[in-house]
Every structure is written in structure tokens, then in C-alpha cells.
Amino acid sequence: MNKKYKFVVGVALMTAAIAYLIVAAVRTTSEYYLTVNEAQQRRTELAGQMVRVAGRVAPGNITWDAASLTLAFSIVQPPQATQTGVQKVAINDVAPASFRVIARGQPKPDMFAVGRDVIVEGRLGADGTIEARQVLTSCPSKYSPEKTS
């Protein structure tokens, strides 16, 4: 019984250590993961923080400077299809939510194109520009490239 108790303590300590590592790491590494609309609502509160924003590459005003590896574009909220398939139109919104994204120092992702869904990770500036550390592209509409399965 005594031996059993001794091992229960060891296992409990180990489990607590792992739990501590997880909690501590969550505290220091978590970022908001928002849609364009959600980020718009929290714009002032989030200024200066690291965020992930999911949106769609808007047409127009996309610049790619190969020499400095700088990609600039805007993301907007992808329109949501309603059940009838008709797209919702936000009548009251004067200007639809959008963010300017500037990604420096990485090659343009192969899958990047107007209308593609992207996830932008970076720092949200006070002016609403996201200085992206990473631009993740995803393939629309089709179950695609899985690595695993």
C-alpha cells in the first residue's frame, strides 16, 4: 500500500508538471483567431496585438514587389451563403469591413489569388493594417490537398 501511494504521488507530480507546461504555454502563445467582421468589431481593443484573421482576398490594389518580397492586399469578409443560396447583403453597413495586409520578407504563396480564402497572422496596427508574419492560403470549394487524410 505504501509503495502504491509512493507511485501515485510520482504520477500525480508528472501529470501536474505536464498540465503546468500546457497552461503556461497557452498563456504566452495564444492569439485571437477572428473573421474580418469580428476583427472589425474589436479593432480598437486589438490594436498592437498579434492576431489571426481569416478573410478573402479582395480584388484590386494588390501589389507584389519581388525585389523586396513585399506583398500588399486587402481582405474582406467572405459573403455567407444563406440557406436559399442567395448571398446576404448587409444593407446597413456603410463601408464593408476590410483590412489592409502587408506581408514582408516571404515569397508570394503559390496559391495566392483574388477570391482565395486566406488566414493572415500578424500584428494589427492602429490604422487597421495588419503587418503579416504569415499568409496562409487555402484552396476554395474543394476538398483538397490533404496530406493526411
Next chain:
Amino acid sequence: MPLIGPFALAFALLLAFYSVLANVIGARRRLSALVVSGRHALWAMSAMITVAIVVLWSSLLHSDFTLHYVASYSSLTLPPIYKFTALWGGQQGSLLLWTWLLSVFSSIVAWQNRRRNPEITPYALAVLAVLAIFFLGMLNFVTRPFDLVARVPGDGQDLNPLLQNYWMAIHPPSLYTGYVSASVPFAFGAAALITGKLDDSWIRTTRRWAIFSWFFLTLGNLFGARWAYEVLGWGGYWAWDPVENAAFMPWLVMTAYLHSVMIQERKDMLKVWNLALIGLAFELTLFGTFLTRSGVISSVHSFTQSGLGPYFLTFLAIVASAYTALLVGRLKMLRTPAEFESYLSREAAFLFNNLVLVGIAFAVFWGTIFPVISEAVRGVKITVGPPFFDKVNGPLALLLIFLMGVGPLIAWRRSTARNLLRTFAAPLLIGLGTGLCVALAGLHQWYVLTAFSLAAFVLGTILAEFRHGVTARRHLVGESSARAMVNLVAKNNRRYGGYVIHLGVVLAFVGIVASSFFRLEVKRSVRQGDSIDVGPYELVYLGTRSSMDPHVESLQARIEVMRDGRPLAVMLPAKLFYARQQQPATVVALRSTPLHDLYVVFAGVDEATGQATFQVFLTPLVFWLWAGGLIMALGTVIVMWPNVRERAAIAAVVRAGDEAALEAQMAPGGE
């Protein structure tokens, strides 16, 4: 021709139902003819699924665009090898491949056990047939591979360019094989719980299947990492993406299982734990599939909602709760008198190795589903990126490596200070000496110092074991060193194969640490004739060359690599453009040496200025990640190699099992 496919799948589903009923009723009522017919039904089911998969393959190879699947994932100009691999380029095909593998493995197991384990085999086969019912149900009703198109297109939409790569030809099948073969030990574990025959015969019977599964999970993860490294062009190989995590978690739990069953075999301990682990490993394979198909968690490898998520989640919930209920119901029968005696024992080292492995798996799980949890709890999605996984798993990996050195050498039950010293003095000195050398070489990060010291310590223990064994054989049998080495491994393949695997793990670990801490990255735009300095290398940009074919256009840059003013090689990074999918792709140029990898990405040419932009990575020791992975695979082959002594032991167990079964059958009343 494609019309045969749906019929074959429908028939297979019926056979799967029949097999479940025949196996269960046959086993309960002791009607051996019914059990035999249940087994035959399983074989017939496999034959039907084989017909289906052959039909889909042949439709892909013949570019039969009447099939929706072929029109979506293939094209006329797609090279034949990728028409073949397009089978797993899309959802329906990959599920069909999964189901086919499941049926083939079930058939092999049915054959292996046609005379063995008469008590648990029918139930194990029934469990496997239940799994087949689920997947066949999906293929028949939810995501059908043989749906026809309304209007036959002239050409298909082509396979995603990222998948037009040879790693994609071997990575998914490896991973599926690993995933699916985990069902076999799971099915036998479940059967042991159902029948209450809870000795370790279910473990012994499926030991090779568990190792086989682990082997392919290892290769699947390795190939996936290699694919990411060679194809995605960001210089890394692992990003803690949900899809990667989905493949990594079952591997971790399977690793824990393979270690803890040794404790049960030797000490008759951890019975509940082993059953729980195999259940968890299998459930994680289902969870991985759910994760990648449901769209619940966004991934770089975007999976839009395919509608499969709820089905997988429901099935997973049913499997998990049924299995847990069985396990809880048998808890009393699973009690063992044996207990842990000392922290300084092999049992304890294995126990903590298990805790760490499962801890890592849990951390990965938690990090992966964190956005979902935070949204449910706090109403806002919060994500943790790669730094989370590094922070948690970094220290745990150190602990694991340490235990890997200690576990195989420390005495069973309890060690005295004296035999600890005798066993570990030399490896400890090697570890400390290495740490000192690394520090003197100017590397002061605590993690790197610890990691390299521990790696050297583990290498020391492995070397000591080999030396010990070889010396013993030379003295006892009088063999030469080389011969003694070969015989040592051949005669104790489980043990020394295990050491080879550990050697591979250490090398891979060193590669991972070095490449994570010391990767050098240079981005530059240059004119023709200009050069870029990267570490000891000078890269001279010589110009571009373009080529066209109907399938893909390419723009290739020529770079001459110089070192100390002498030309070493020409590297040819390129940009491709796939016509059908209107999508560019990157071809990385890679020059790999044991010391470091030179990795060149061609970002493009500015048409106005003629400047070409390159991103160059110099990654130290990453070579050893791949080499270590292959050594792990080699060690696993050694472990799996048939061993005369073990065969005899299994035969003895089987005979005993048969006798017991015979007695049970003769006893009136049954049960």
C-alpha cells in the same frame, strides 16, 4: 465498366453485415460452421471492395470523365503515375483506399487466426466488420466514389499541383496503412474485453500488427515531413498544423502502447492501461480523419466542410463509449497483484515514458482543438500556434530522450546504487563530455546543451549495450566481432532492433534541435551574374530558362554554388505554372550534406528590372532527421523479422489456448 463499382460496394456492405452476425452468433452459440461462414463473408467482402478499387483505378487511368471523381481530380495531360495516385487525391477515393486496406488487413487476420485463438477471433473479426460497415456506409450513401457527372466534360480539372509529387505517391498510403492496421490490435483488445479472455494472448497475437502499424505511422509522418520540406518551400518540415498533428497523435500513443505491453508481458502489470492505450490509439486515427474532413479546425491544407464530420464524430463517440463501457465493466477482472517496487526500476522508467508520450499526445490534442474549446467556453476563437507546441513538447522531449537512455538498461524491480553506477557511468561521462565540447564550441542555449548531452548519453548507452553483447558472445561462443554483432542482432532481434530504433530517434532528435535553433535564412534580389553569400557558400545567379509543355510551364533559375572560390554544383530552383488549375507551384533546389542542407527557393523575376529574388536557407544537421527516420524504419524491420524462438513460444500459447477452448466447448452449458 464504372457501373460495376456501386454494385460491388453495395454487396460488400451486405457481406459486412452478414459477417458481423455470423461471427457473433456463431461464437455465442458455438456453431463453428457459422463462424467459418462469417470468415468467408469477410473474404468475399474484401474481394468486392477490391473490385471497386480496381474499377476506380482503371477509370482514372482511362480518363473516364463520366465519373465525377475522375473529372474532379484528373485530366488528360496528367502523367500516368499521378492518375494512379489521384485515387487518394480526393475524399471519396481516399476513403475507398482506407476501406480497401481495412478489408485486406481483416482478411489476413482472419487467415492467420483461422485455427488460432478460437475464442476471441470471431469477436475481433466482428469488430473489424463493424468498422467496415461504417466506411462502406459512407461510400454507399454519403460520399460516393462512383457518382456520374451530368454533362461529361472534355477534360478533367486536374490533380492539385501540390499533390503532383512523388512523396504524395507514397506518403498517404503509408499513413493510411499505419492508421488502418491499428484497427487490428484494437479489434483484438475489444474482443478480449467482450469475451473476458483477458490474458495477454490478444497482445501477443497482434504484437506484429502493432509494430507494423507503428512502422507505417513512422514512415507516414516522415514522408509527410519530407514532402512539406521539399514541396512547400518554406525551408521547414513541420508546422504543427492540425493535419500534421492528426498523424502525429496516433504515433505517440502507439509508441507508448508498444512500450507498456512489454511490462505486461514481463510483469503482468498495466493491463487496463494497455487496453486503454490501444483504444485511444485507434480512436485517434478516427479523430484524425474527422479533423481533416470536418472543417471544424482550419488548416493550411484547407478542408472545406465535406459533410463527413458529423458522421465521423458520431461513430467516434459510439466506438469510444462502447469501448470505455467494456473496459469499465471488466475492471475487476483486470486487477493484478503485481505492483511497482522502486522508482529506480525498468518498470518505473517505462511508466514515466508512457506518461510523457501520452502527455505530449494530450498537449498536441489540446493545442489542436484549442480554437474550438475557447470558442465554446469564452465565445471567441483563440488559437495557439507552433510556439505553443514547441514550448510544451520541447522539455517533454528532453525527458523522453533521457528515459530512452535509462529504460532499456536499468534493472527490473529495483536497482542498487552500485549497479546504476556500473551501468551508467560511462554513458554519463560521454554525455557530460559532449555537453562540455558543445559549450566550448560556443553554443550556450540551455536547451541545445541539454539536448546534445542527452543525445550523447543515449548513444553511449546503446553503444555500451552492443559492446557488452558482442564481448559476451566473443568470450562464450568464440566468434569474431563482426560475426558476434550479426548473431547478437539476429538472435535477439526484438531487443537489438529496439536499440537500432532508439539510435534513429536520437539522430532524428539531434537533426530537429539543430535545424530548429540554427537555421540561417537569406533573402536577396540579384541581377544576372551577381552573387549571394550564405554561410560558407557563394551563390551566383546565372540566369533563367523557360520551358513549356501542355501540362505545365516552367521558369527555371540557374545558380552556381561556389565554396572558397571553387564551383561545387549548379542548382536549379524553378517556378511552375499548371495550365489546367491556373496555379503556380514552387520547385525547391536542395543540396543536402550530412553537415547542412542548402535550400534555394526562386521567388520570381521582376520583369521591369530583370532582378531575380531568392530565398535561401542553410539548415544544419537536418540530414540526420531523415537518416534517423530511415534508421528507425530499419530497426522496426529488424524487430518484425520472424524469430524462431518467438514462434515456438506463440505456438505453445496457441496450443494452450486451443486446449482451453476445447475444454470450454466440452463443458456443458457454455459461457
